[in-house]
Amino acid sequence: xxxxxxxxxxxxxxxxxxxxxxxxxxxxxxxxxxxxxxxxxxxxxxxxxxxxxxxxxxxxxxxxxxxxxxxxxxxxxxxxxxxxxxxxxxxxxxxxxxxxxxxxxxxxxxxxxxxxxxxxxxxxxxxxxxxxxxxxxxxxxxxxxxxxxxxxxxxxxxxxxxxxxxxxxxxxxxxxxxxxxxxxxxxxxxxxxxxxxxxxxxxxxxxxxxxxxxxxxxxxxxxxxxxxxxxxx
Numbered sequence: 001x002x003x004x005x006x007x008x009x010x011x012x013x014x015x016x017x018x019x020x021x022x023x024x025x026x027x028x029x030x031x032x033x034x035x036x037x038x039x040x041x042x043x044x045x046x047x048x049x050x051x052x053x054x055x056x057x058x059x060x061x062x063x064x065x066x067x068x069x070x071x072x073x074x075x076x077x078x079x080x081x082x083x084x085x086x087x088x089x090x091x092x093x094x095x096x097x098x099x100x101x102x103x104x105x106x107x108x109x110x111x112x113x114x115x116x117x118x119x120x121x122x123x124x125x126x127x128x129x130x131x132x133x134x135x136x137x138x139x140x141x142x143x144x145x146x147x148x149x150x151x152x153x154x155x156x157x158x159x160x161x162x163x164x165x166x167x168x169x170x171x172x173x174x175x176x177x178x179x180x181x182x183x184x185x186x187x188x189x190x191x192x193x194x195x196x197x198x199x200x201x202x203x204x205x206x207x208x209x210x211x212x213x214x215x216x217x218x219x220x221x222x223x224x225x226x227x228x229x230x231x232x233x
Contacts, residue, residue, distance in 0.1 A: 018050065032067055033057055039091045044083025052083050068221075071096055071128040100125055112143050115226030118179050118217050121145065126183040126219040134161050137179035138170055139214070146173045148181075161198050163205040170211050178206070180216040187221030191232070199227055 018034040027035065036053035043049040056078075058065050070078075070092060078089035112118050118137065125148075126133065133153050138146040149169045152161055170178050180202060182195075199216045206213040215228040 036070070036092070039095055040084070040088050047083070056081065056084075067096075068128060072130070110145055112137070112139060112145065112179065112214075115215055115217065115224075115229045118181070118215060119219070119224040119226065122148070122181050122217060122219055123222065123224065126181070127221055129183050130185055132182060132185060134180070134182040136166050136169055137181060138173045138175040139177045139179065140174075141176040143177065143214075146175055161202070163202055166202055167205065167209055167211060171209075175211060177212040177214050179214050181219065183219040187223075189218040189220030189223050189225040191218060191225060191227070191230075196232065199232075 018030055018037045021034065022030055022038065030038070033050055033053040036056060037043075037049035040049045040052060043052040047055075057067070057069060075089050075093050078084055078092060079086045081089075084092075110117070110121070112121070121137065122135070126135070131153055134151045135148055136151055137148050140146055151165050151169070166178070166180075169175075180199060184190075195216070195218065199213075203213045215226055217227075218225045
C-alpha cells in the first residue's frame, strides 16, 4: 500500500491554517477542532494539530464527545493521549478553566428574574461535574447575585445538607433571598425523594429566618428542572 502524504499545517494554504484564519477572520470563525488545534500548536507523526484535535473531540464511542469530552478528561488522561503529553494537556485544561471562570464572572451582579436566568447562571459550571454538589445562590433585595457558594460535595443522600451551613453563608453575605442548586452527574435532572425533602426543610427554615428560598434548580446535561416552574417544593 502506498504511503499517504499528509501536509503539515505550515504546508497548507494560509486560509486553511487555524492561527492565520483567526488573525484574518476572528476566533469566532474557527470550528471547535481548529480552536483546540491552536492550543495544541502541533500534531503528531502523520497528523496535523487539527487531525489530533478532531480525534480528541470525537470521543471513544463509549461516552460523550465534543468539548464535553475535553471537560470530562482529567489532566493525566489528556497527557496520556499520544501526541498530547503534559504540556499540551495543561494548556487545554487551563483554557477550559478560564472559560468556566469567565462564564461565572459574566453573571456577577446580574439580576435573577426567572428560573431560566438561574439555570443559565449555573449550567456551564455544574453540568460537567462528576460528583453531586449542593450550592446556594445568594441574592440581595433586588435579586442581584451576591455570590454562589458550595455547601456540600457528595450528594444529598450521602452528605446531609444542614440548614446551618446554608443559612450561615446567606447571613454572612447579608442575602435577602437564596436559590438552592445541585447537579445530577447522570445528566437527568429529575428530582429525587431526597431532593424534595431537603427543599421542603430548607424552605421552612428560610421562612423562620426571614430569608426567602426562591427556587431549587437541579442541573443535568444542558437541562435543568426548576421546582418553582414545576410547582413543587
